[in-house]
Amino acid sequence: MRIGVLFGGVSWEHEISIVSAITLKKVLGAKIENFIFVDRNHYFYEIPSHLMQASFFASENYKKCKKLSIDNAGFFLSSLFGKKYLHSDCIINLIHGADGEDGVIASLLDFYHIPFIGPRVESSVLSFNKYYTKLFAQSRGVKMLPFEVLREKDTRKSNLDFPLIIKPSRLGSSIGVSVANDAKEFDYALDCAFEYDKEVIIEPFIKGVKEYNLAGYKAKDFVFSIIEEPQKQDLLDFENKYLDFSRDAKTKNANITNTILEKMQDSFKRIYENCFEGALIRCDFFVIDEEVYLNEINPIPGSMANYLFEDFQKAIQELYENLPKKKNIPIDYQYIKKIQRAK
Amino acid sequence: MRIGVLFGGVSWEHEISIVSAITLKKVLGAKIENFIFVDRNHYFYEIPSHLMQASFFASENYKKCKKLSIDNAGFFLSSLFGKKYLHSDCIINLIHGADGEDGVIASLLDFYHIPFIGPRVESSVLSFNKYYTKLFAQSRGVKMLPFEVLREKDTRKSNLDFPLIIKPSRLGSSIGVSVANDAKEFDYALDCAFEYDKEVIIEPFIKGVKEYNLAGYKAKDFVFSIIEEPQKQDLLDFENKYLDFSRDAKTKNANITNTILEKMQDSFKRIYENCFEGALIRCDFFVIDEEVYLNEINPIPGSMANYLFEDFQKAIQELYENLPKKKNIPIDYQYIKKIQRAK
Numbered sequence: 001m002r003i004g005v006l007f008g009g010v011s012w013e014h015e016i017s018i019v020s021a022i023t024l025k026k027v028l029g030a031k032i033e034n035f036i037f038v039d040r041n042h043y044f045y046e047i048p049s050h051l052m053q054a055s056f057f058a059s060e061n062y063k064k065c066k067k068l069s070i071d072n073a074g075f076f077l078s079s080l081f082g083k084k085y086l087h088s089d090c091i092i093n094l095i096h097g098a099d100g101e102d103g104v105i106a107s108l109l110d111f112y113h114i115p116f117i118g119p120r121v122e123s124s125v126l127s128f129n130k131y132y133t134k135l136f137a138q139s140r141g142v143k144m145l146p147f148e149v150l151r152e153k154d155t156r157k158s159n160l161d162f163p164l165i166i167k168p169s170r171l172g173s174s175i176g177v178s179v180a181n182d183a184k185e186f187d188y189a190l191d192c193a194f195e196y197d198k199e200v201i202i203e204p205f206i207k208g209v210k211e212y213n214l215a216g217y218k219a220k221d222f223v224f225s226i227i228e229e230p231q232k233q234d235l236l237d238f239e240n241k242y243l244d245f246s247r248d249a250k251t252k253n254a255n256i257t258n259t260i261l262e263k264m265q266d267s268f269k270r271i272y273e274n275c276f277e278g279a280l281i282r283c284d285f286f287v288i289d290e291e292v293y294l295n296e297i298n299p300i301p302g303s304m305a306n307y308l309f310e311d312f313q314k315a316i317q318e319l320y321e322n323l324p325k326k327k328n329i330p331i332d333y334q335y336i337k338k339i340q341r342a343k
Numbered sequence: 344m345r346i347g348v349l350f351g352g353v354s355w356e357h358e359i360s361i362v363s364a365i366t367l368k369k370v371l372g373a374k375i376e377n378f379i380f381v382d383r384n385h386y387f388y389e390i391p392s393h394l395m396q397a398s399f400f401a402s403e404n405y406k407k408c409k410k411l412s413i414d415n416a417g418f419f420l421s422s423l424f425g426k427k428y429l430h431s432d433c434i435i436n437l438i439h440g441a442d443g444e445d446g447v448i449a450s451l452l453d454f455y456h457i458p459f460i461g462p463r464v465e466s467s468v469l470s471f472n473k474y475y476t477k478l479f480a481q482s483r484g485v486k487m488l489p490f491e492v493l494r495e496k497d498t499r500k501s502n503l504d505f506p507l508i509i510k511p512s513r514l515g516s517s518i519g520v521s522v523a524n525d526a527k528e529f530d531y532a533l534d535c536a537f538e539y540d541k542e543v544i545i546e547p548f549i550k551g552v553k554e555y556n557l558a559g560y561k562a563k564d565f566v567f568s569i570i571e572e573p574q575k576q577d578l579l580d581f582e583n584k585y586l587d588f589s590r591d592a593k594t595k596n597a598n599i600t601n602t603i604l605e606k607m608q609d610s611f612k613r614i615y616e617n618c619f620e621g622a623l624i625r626c627d628f629f630v631i632d633e634e635v636y637l638n639e640i641n642p643i644p645g646s647m648a649n650y651l652f653e654d655f656q657k658a659i660q661e662l663y664e665n666l667p668k669k670k671n672i673p674i675d676y677q678y679i680k681k682i683q684r685a686k
Contacts, residue, residue, distance in 0.1 A: 015678045040674040042415060042454055058679040071412075072385060098672065099454070103464045107450030111385055111442070121446045122475075125468040132469075135478045151617055196670070199617065274494055274542065327539070329441065331383040335358045336401040 001320055002033035004075065004088035006095060006105065006116075009038045012175050012196065013097030016302065018057050019245045020094050023303035025052050026248050027312055033088045036075055037062055038095065038105075044068035044075060046086065070112055090320045093118030093300060096245075097172055101300055102128045117319045119279040119299035126275065127297040130169050130201045140270040143293045145286070148202040152194055156187060158202050165205035166190060168197035172298065179205045206288065211295065212254055214264050215282040215305040218272060219318035224265055225282075225308035229254040245302035256287075263292040271297060277324040280304055280315060344663055345376035347418065347431035349438060349448065349459075352381045355518050355539065356440030359645065361400050362588045364437050366646035368395050369591050370655055376431045379418055380405055381438065381448075387411035387418060389429065415455055433663045436461030436643060439588075440515055444643055445471045460662045462622040462642035469618065470640040473512050473544045483613040486636045488629070491545040495537055499530060501545050508548035509533060511540035515641065522548045549631065554638065555597055557607050558625040558648040561615060562661035567608055568625075568651035572597040588645035599630075606635040614640060620667040623647055623658060 007021035008014055018037075025032060035047040037057075045065040047056075056062060068075045068086065076083040093105050093116050103124035109116045119127065126136045131149050138144065148158055149169070158164060166189040168176040176196035180186035193200040215225035228251050268283050271294070282301035286293040298305075306312040350364035351357055361380075368375060378390040380400075388408040390399075399405060411418045411429065419426040436448050436459050446467035452459045462470065469479045474492050481487065491501055492512070501507060509532040511519040519539035523529035536543040558568035571594050611626050614637070625644035629636040641648075649655040 010672055010674070012672055014672075014674045015676060018679065040672075042456070054679045055683055058676040058683060060676070069412075069414075103446050103468065104450040104454050107447040107464070108454055111447050111451055113385070121450070121464065122468050122472060125446065125465050126475075129465060132465075132475075132479075135482050136475075139478050198670075327541075329353055329355055329357075329383075331353070331357045333358060333401040333403070336361065336397045340398055340401060 001031065001090060001317060002088045003028060003031050003316070004034040004036055004086065004091045005032055006036045006038065006091050006093050006100075009095035009097070009099035009105065010040055010042060011095070011097035011099050012171060013100075013173050014040065015057075016173060016245045017094060017096045017100065018054060020096065020303045022052050022054065023246045023248050024092070024094060024306070025049065027303070027306045028316065031313065031316075034075070034086050036068060036086075036091075037065070038099065039063075044070060046075075046077065070108065070114075072112055074112070074114055089115065090323075091116040091118075092304070092316070094304070096300055096302070098170070101172070102170065115320070115323055117278060117280065117316065117323070119276060119281070120324065123276045123279065123299060127281075127299045128170055129199075130167060130296065131199065133294075133297055134201075136275075137271060137294050137297075142267045142270050143291065145203045145206075145293055145295075150190065150200050150202060152198050156190055158186065160202060160204055162186070163205040163207070164189075165203050166193050167201045167203075168193045168195075169199040169201055170197050172296070206286070210287040212256065212260075212264065212285050212287060213282055213305070213308070214268055214285065215280060215301060215308045216265075216268055216272070217280040217315065217319055218277060219322045222265075222269060222272070223315065223318065224268070225305060226251070226253040226310075227256060227261065227264065228252075228308055247303060247307045249307060251307050260287055260290070260292060267292055267294055277322075278319070280319060282308075344374065344433060344660060345431045346371065346374050346659070347377040347379055347429065347434045348375055349379045349381065349434050349436050349443075352438035352440070352442035352448065353383055353385060354438070354440035354442050355514060356443075356516050357383065358400075359516060359588045360437060360439045360443070361397060363439065363646045365395050365397065366589045366591050367435070367437060367649070368392065370646070370649045371659065374656065374659075377418070377429050379411060379429075379434075380408070381442065382406075387413060389418075389420065413451065413455055413457075417455070417457055432458065433666075434459040434461075435647070435659070437647070439643055439645070441513070444515070445513065458663070458666055460621060460623065460659065460666070462619055462624070463667065466619045466622065466642060470624075470642045471513055472542075473510060473639065474542065476637075476640055477544075479618075480614060480637050480640075485610045485613050486634065488546045488549075488636055488638075493533065493543050493545060495541050499533055501529065503545060503547055505529070506548040506550070507532075508546050509536050510544045510546070511536045511538075512542040512544055513540050515639070549629070553630040555599065555603075555607065555628050555630060556625055556648075556651070557611055557628065558623060558644060558651045559608075559611055559615070560623040560658065560662055561620060562665045565608075565612060565615070566658065566661065567611070568648060569594070569596040569653075570599060570604065570607065571595075571651055590646060590650045592650060594650050603630055603633070603635060610635055610637055620665075621662070623662060625651075 075086040103121040178189040180189040282298040284295040350360040418429040446464040521532040523532040625641040627638040
């Protein structure tokens with residue numbers, strides 16, 4: 001299988017996506033046939049593998065690379081002699097945040113009939129917007145912390161008790177997230193979050209809460225990663241989390257009981273089934289009094305959470321072999337013809 | 344304002360979209376600069392205005408028209424002398440059903456920075472999938488009928504009382520919808536619905552229930568259409584509804600009390616605000632014992648529900664002038680540079 005890695009995108013996580021793609025190069029090596037970069041103007045570039053270094057992007061030298069166009073069945077190089085198809089069997093959508101995780105890239109790839117690993121448009125919308133994640137998870141019987149939604153014009157108050165954690169509805173990677181211990185901090189936290197989104201989510205902040213990450217996917221059956229207890233400060237800041245996207249060393253399994261493990265895997269299945277097919281996702285959970293709560297769904301985790309899988313190459317291969325198929329829609333103009341005749 | 348009308352698409356409602364576009368031509372006339380057709384292979388064609396007739400598509404003569412490509416800022420004609428931009432200030436997304444209403448076209452237009460009237464990707468997903476519409480509406484305090492969801496592999500039973508109405512989760516225009524009066528009919532109805540989607544919605548069927556349609560949009564403020572009581576058989580079949588898409592004659596206001604009117608407008612606002620900005624939508628309501636229930640959200644109603652508006656041209660103009668803006672995301676490679684230095 002020849003893989004194309006799609007990264008960059010217009011999002012607050014643009015740079016993280018670059019780091020993520022460089023890491024995937026280390027992990028998947030020669031299996032990656034093309035690196036396809038989406039710049040801040042939504043132009044596509046083919047980045048030669050040996051130039052996949054952070055400094056190359058920081059200096060904006062990518063602009064010297066060849067531009068690509070997207071069309072039916074794939075990406076193309078334009079030349080004087082016509083269009084040249086960029087061979088790959090499957091794209092990995094590695095655009096974190098907006099574009100990649102909000103359904104835009106999924107739609108683009110779907111529209112052009114390009115096979116890809118990543119969330120589809122529905123599951124993107126449901127996981128990208130934390131408010132809709134709440135509604136969705138609740139409807140599937142998955143526990144979450146209580147929450148409130150505020151929009152820019154709403155009165156700035158909360159019925160939840162301090163300390164609170166305030167997050168933009170549609171961002172990951174801790175950007176714009178802060179903790180408030182009192183009304184003054186709450187007001188400032190809202191200012192920060194509204195920088196990034198018109199809608200924010202407010203939740204109780206539980207200092208020192210146990211947090212666990214579980215990644216997985218469905219091939220013939222569910223395949224789960226090991227469970228990691230992320231090493232963290234009170235709140236991962238963006239730079240720490242940023243470095244997190246460059247991880248390629250295997251991590252160790254968290255020390256939890258079988259009951260908790262089963263509860264997490266059960267919640268994961270409830271979330272994933274009939275929605276996230278085609279994607280490798282990571283669910284982040286809290287454990288409070290032996291109960292499992294979903295914190296968030298990461299439908300394109302940093303460097304695809306490769307470090308959580310025993311055999312990551314196999315994971316990618318299995319995902320590729322089990323991509324969701326759409327029902328065929330015949331278009332035969334029967335109705336128009338019938339109505340023409342009836343006139 | 345010069346309008347481009349985008350229609351067709353790969354969906355069960357492909358032909359309806361053609362009828363809808365032909366109707367819009369009658370209503371908007373010279374304001375429409377281009378007709379852009381998406382065929383069953385996702386190729387774009389420019390259809391000259393005088394060829395906008397059902398028979399032209401039924402005979403598949405559209406294939407002789409010029410192919411278009413989509414790129415930054417618009418649609419383009421390719422020629423030996425380079426690319427020629429197809430002028431329009433704003434696209435009306437008139438693709439009903441899949442592609443148009445599921446978020447795919449919205450994503451495509453957003454990705455290429457093309458201004459358009461129609462639902463954005465989030466609101467598309469929430470209105471296209473009837474199951475998510477239920478969760479969304481409930482969360483906004485809008486009443487809906489009780490419901491159940493069934494997937495292909497689930498046991499075929501319902502806890503609701505007969506008669507039931509069975510609908511594919513992701514289709515409009517009555518396609519695949521049927522009423523079941525007993526277990527045998529229920530089984531057959533499920534077969535029908537599963538032809539079109541892997542997921543179906545089951546609701547109580549209330550014979551003779553009062554049904555009303557209200558369209559509207561938000562410009563500076565909310566603008567509502569008149570309220571129509573659709574003339575119907577027990578269940579509109581596809582052909583009747585099909586003809587419905589070609590309506591351009593004004594209709595008359597339904598005879599309802601002010602209380603019901605206000606309840607409908609209130610529900611409409613709850614649905615629309617902070618979600619459907621940029622779109623002209625039609626909400627279909629049931630009224631049972633003086634209470635208003637949302638039946639479904641039509642984010643791209645047939646021929647844009649032009650016949651419900653006093654001044655439809657003004658509606659389009661106002662929508663264009665109030666399209667939602669995205670927050671600007673600066674990409675300056677600060678983080679990568681910082682991390683490079685820290686190494």
